[in-house]
Amino acid sequence: MGTIKEYDCQRGCEKEIKESGEINCTYKRGCCKLGVFNWLEGISQDDMKDLFEVRFKNTRKLIYRNTSEQNLKIGDIVVVEAQNGYDVGIITLAGPIIANQLKRDRIDPQTYEFRKIYRKARPADIQKWQDAIAREHRTMIRSRQMAAALQLNMKIGDVEFQGDGSKAIFYYIADERVDFRQLIKDFAEEFRIRIEMKQIGARQEAGLIGGLGVCGQALCCSRYMNNFQSITTQAARCQDLSLNPQKLAGQCGKLKCCINYEASVYVDAQAKMPKVTEPLQFEDGEAFLMKTDILKGMMWFSYDPKSMANMIALNNKEVKEIIALNKKGVKAPTQMHNNLGEKNSEFMSAVGEESISRFDNDTKKKKKGRKENSERKEKSERKENAEHKDGAERKDGAERRDRGNNRRYRGNREKREKNQNSSNEA
Numbered sequence: 001m002g003t004i005k006e007y008d009c010q011r012g013c014e015k016e017i018k019e020s021g022e023i024n025c026t027y028k029r030g031c032c033k034l035g036v037f038n039w040l041e042g043i044s045q046d047d048m049k050d051l052f053e054v055r056f057k058n059t060r061k062l063i064y065r066n067t068s069e070q071n072l073k074i075g076d077i078v079v080v081e082a083q084n085g086y087d088v089g090i091i092t093l094a095g096p097i098i099a100n101q102l103k104r105d106r107i108d109p110q111t112y113e114f115r116k117i118y119r120k121a122r123p124a125d126i127q128k129w130q131d132a133i134a135r136e137h138r139t140m141i142r143s144r145q146m147a148a149a150l151q152l153n154m155k156i157g158d159v160e161f162q163g164d165g166s167k168a169i170f171y172y173i174a175d176e177r178v179d180f181r182q183l184i185k186d187f188a189e190e191f192r193i194r195i196e197m198k199q200i201g202a203r204q205e206a207g208l209i210g211g212l213g214v215c216g217q218a219l220c221c222s223r224y225m226n227n228f229q230s231i232t233t234q235a236a237r238c239q240d241l242s243l244n245p246q247k248l249a250g251q252c253g254k255l256k257c258c259i260n261y262e263a264s265v266y267v268d269a270q271a272k273m274p275k276v277t278e279p280l281q282f283e284d285g286e287a288f289l290m291k292t293d294i295l296k297g298m299m300w301f302s303y304d305p306k307s308m309a310n311m312i313a314l315n316n317k318e319v320k321e322i323i324a325l326n327k328k329g330v331k332a333p334t335q336m337h338n339n340l341g342e343k344n345s346e347f348m349s350a351v352g353e354e355s356i357s358r359f360d361n362d363t364k365k366k367k368k369g370r371k372e373n374s375e376r377k378e379k380s381e382r383k384e385n386a387e388h389k390d391g392a393e394r395k396d397g398a399e400r401r402d403r404g405n406n407r408r409y410r411g412n413r414e415k416r417e418k419n420q421n422s423s424n425e426a
Helices: 097-104 123-134 136-149 181-191 202-209 233-237 263-271 316-327 358-425
Strands: 004-008 013-017 023-027 051-055 061-066 077-081 086-094 115-120 155-161 167-173 194-199 280-282 285-293 298-302 312-315
Touching: 023 086, 023 123, 051 077, 051 097, 061 077, 061 097, 077 123, 086 097, 086 123, 123 136, 136 155, 136 167, 136 181, 155 202, 167 202, 181 194, 280 316, 298 316, 312 316
Parallel strands: 061 115, 167 194
Antiparallel strands: 004 013, 013 023, 051 061, 051 086, 077 086, 077 115, 155 167, 280 285, 285 298, 298 312
């Protein structure tokens, strides 16, 4: 049969099943969720030498203290202390960088009671661990069926078994409080294990499952985010984003976390822009605000409030000066000389961007262009053929004229010779 290799992305390990049935697991960074780069690798620190970060399924990871007196390193599969029994995980961080992780989680290493690392996992521990992992998917499917039978308004997103197979964590999502006491009894009777129900939000579920965002990269919640800040549509408004729920929502159905990333920059830039509450007064008429580019500090005005043609581009300083003049009752000089093609080309209208038929128009244009090219090609070919035919006809006419001239020349020469002979005879 040969050796079989499987990659477990949820735990970041590669499983190798040999012909003898022995299972060998090795740590593989790959697409580990909430992975951390150890930029302090190779540096030793005495007060952190016994602390290790142990990763379990998906985004669950904890800091443990090594009490086994064994030499442990990143990538070792270890047996750790659990509330009841033991669990199995993979060491993913060690050394001084653990101090940063503790600081981020607001844990004081002097007073916090860390759970223990018992030992490196033995082949029997790994075998039991893999058997428990193999039960997770079947258990999740069955648990969803049982929850639906009880008509509970909840969704079971994932199931994680403890390393010794004696306990399972059921991650569920619910919009309201759910009475699942009967469900826990049914689970315990069906699966014969200890049950722990853990409620998570839509963003936590997206972090557990993972995926790709519209930017083409892995979801932030599964890549590095632990704490989720509140996101409002005001952050989208200050960035002039389209208030389209389909564009603003992420994989979890909530507002995208990345909306908050640049909101502070836009707020600072917005504070530098003048507030235009009425049209600007120029010598040649009133100009209405049509478009604002906050980051560039540019504002576009038009003399026609219903048209975006022939717009005037002004920076925020120029607009402030014009507003100051208008407050004094002075009309500003005309700015039509600023109506240059280079500035107008910077503004792009989004009208028709959502039209489904925009692709059809491009297709029609392409077909029309191909048709025009073929017509021009046929026309040039016909012209060349006509020119070639005319040239051939002219050549044939010239040849016929040459032949006729030759016959007349021979006839005239024969007549002269005949006349000459007759005169000699006389």
